[in-house]
Amino acid sequence: MIDHRRLRVALLGAGAVGSQVADLMRRHADELGDRAGATLELAGIAVRDLDAPRDADLPRELLTTDAETLIVGSDIVIELMGGIEPARTHILTALNSGADVVTANKALLATHGPEIFDAADQVGASVYYEAAAAGAIPIIRPLRDSLAGDRVQRIMGIVNGTTNYILDRMDAEGAEMADVLADAQRLGYAEADPTADVEGYDAAQKAAILASLAFHTTVPLQAVHREGITGVTKAMMDAARHAGYVVKLLAVCERLTGRTGLSPHGEAISVRVYPALIPREHPLAGVHGVNNAVFVQAEAAGNLMFYGAGAGGVQTASAVLGDVVSAARRHIAGGAGVGESTRANLPVLDIGDVVTRYQITLEVDDRPGVLARVAGILSDGRVSIATLEQTVPDPAADTGSARLVIGTHRAVERDLSETVTRLAADDVVERVVSVLRVEGD
Numbered sequence: 001m002i003d004h005r006r007l008r009v010a011l012l013g014a015g016a017v018g019s020q021v022a023d024l025m026r027r028h029a030d031e032l033g034d035r036a037g038a039t040l041e042l043a044g045i046a047v048r049d050l051d052a053p054r055d056a057d058l059p060r061e062l063l064t065t066d067a068e069t070l071i072v073g074s075d076i077v078i079e080l081m082g083g084i085e086p087a088r089t090h091i092l093t094a095l096n097s098g099a100d101v102v103t104a105n106k107a108l109l110a111t112h113g114p115e116i117f118d119a120a121d122q123v124g125a126s127v128y129y130e131a132a133a134a135g136a137i138p139i140i141r142p143l144r145d146s147l148a149g150d151r152v153q154r155i156m157g158i159v160n161g162t163t164n165y166i167l168d169r170m171d172a173e174g175a176e177m178a179d180v181l182a183d184a185q186r187l188g189y190a191e192a193d194p195t196a197d198v199e200g201y202d203a204a205q206k207a208a209i210l211a212s213l214a215f216h217t218t219v220p221l222q223a224v225h226r227e228g229i230t231g232v233t234k235a236m237m238d239a240a241r242h243a244g245y246v247v248k249l250l251a252v253c254e255r256l257t258g259r260t261g262l263s264p265h266g267e268a269i270s271v272r273v274y275p276a277l278i279p280r281e282h283p284l285a286g287v288h289g290v291n292n293a294v295f296v297q298a299e300a301a302g303n304l305m306f307y308g309a310g311a312g313g314v315q316t317a318s319a320v321l322g323d324v325v326s327a328a329r330r331h332i333a334g335g336a337g338v339g340e341s342t343r344a345n346l347p348v349l350d351i352g353d354v355v356t357r358y359q360i361t362l363e364v365d366d367r368p369g370v371l372a373r374v375a376g377i378l379s380d381g382r383v384s385i386a387t388l389e390q391t392v393p394d395p396a397a398d399t400g401s402a403r404l405v406i407g408t409h410r411a412v413e414r415d416l417s418e419t420v421t422r423l424a425a426d427d428v429v430e431r432v433v434s435v436l437r438v439e440g441d
Contacts, residue, residue, distance in 0.1 A: 013080035020317035023056035036328035100327040104131035110205035128323035136315035151299040152214040161290030162197040199228035207251035216344040225272035225351040245277035278440040352414035361433040366402040381419030
C-alpha cells in the first residue's frame, strides 16, 4: 500500500453494526486506506462491557470503557451506541475537539440535529450519517449533494424493515399480525419491545431527517404526524388485496403550495408516517421482506427509486464505512466541513391541512335509504365518493347488516377525518371497520 498520512479512528459501540464496522476496517484496511488516501488506524472501541459477546472476534486490547479519552485526539469518531445519552455528549466532545463524526443514530439526529450540526459548523467539522435513514441504501448523499440543484417535490418511502416484513407476510399469507410479529422477534427482525417499529417512531425519525435534507428546512420530530400499524388487521389486508392495493407503512414528505399557513414564498411542507394503501403496480408495492425503498420525485430529475437492505449489521456497516472514507478524504483535502443547508425555513403544516384520499369501510344497516344517508353525510363534509362497493358478509345468516367500502376523491384531511367521525356517530352505521389513506395513484 502507498505510504499515506495516518488518521486515528475512534469507534463508539460494538453492537451488531459496530462489531461489523470494526471487523471490516481491520480486514480491509489496505483497500480502505487507498480509497481514502489515508491510513485509517482503528485507535480503539469504546464499550459499556468489556466481556459482552460480540458479533465479530475483536482484539481485547482495542476495547475500552473510557470513551472520552479515546475521542480526544482522534480524527474521525464513529458513533454507533444509539440512544440520546451519552451519544449526544460524546458527539459534541468529538466535534469540539476538531474530529469529524460518522453516526447511524437516527433518534439523536431527529431530536438534536440542529445542535449537532451547529457545533460542527462552529469548528469547521462535518457530520456524516448515511446509515441513519435507510440502512445500506444511499439516500442521504443523493438528497444532500446530487439533488442540491433540483427541487424535490415529494418523498414516499418504506423506511422500516420490521413493519414491512410484518405487512408483507400478512399480505402474502393472509396471516394475523400477532403471529407474524412473533416470528419477526424470533428471527431478530423485531425487538422484544417492538414499540419503536410498530408504532411508527423509527419511521418518523427517518422521515424528519429525509425531509430536512430534501426541503432544506429543520423539521422537528414533534412536527411529524405519526401512526403505526397496530390497527392493521387481516381483514383490512384482504380488503386491500381485493381492491388491487397493498398496505405499507409509508413515510411521506412533500412540498405544498396554495394552502393556508404557507411561507412568504407560498410554500410549506408536510411530513407524516402512517399505514396506507398503494396500488399493486406502484414500485413500492414490490418491496418485500425487511427491505426498504425510497421513491423521490424531483422537479427536474423526475422520479428516482432507491432500494435495498434497510437494516442488518454488515449492510449498515457498508454505509458507515462509506462515510468514514468521505470523512478521511475531507481531512486530506483540508478546509472547513460541509454544513447542512436548512435556510429555506419552510413551515411544516399540520396533518389536517394535507390533501389526501381515504378508503373507508363501514358496517351499516341493510335497509333502504342507508346509501343515501351515508352519501349525504359525505357530501355535507365536502367529501365526494370516487368508488363504492356494497357486500353482505353472510347472506344466509340474514344479520341485517351490509358492508360498504367507500373510496373518496382527494379532499382536505380535516374534512375527511371529521366526516368519518360523523359517520361513526350516525344511527345507520353499526361500526367503522377501517380507515386507510390512499397514496401513490
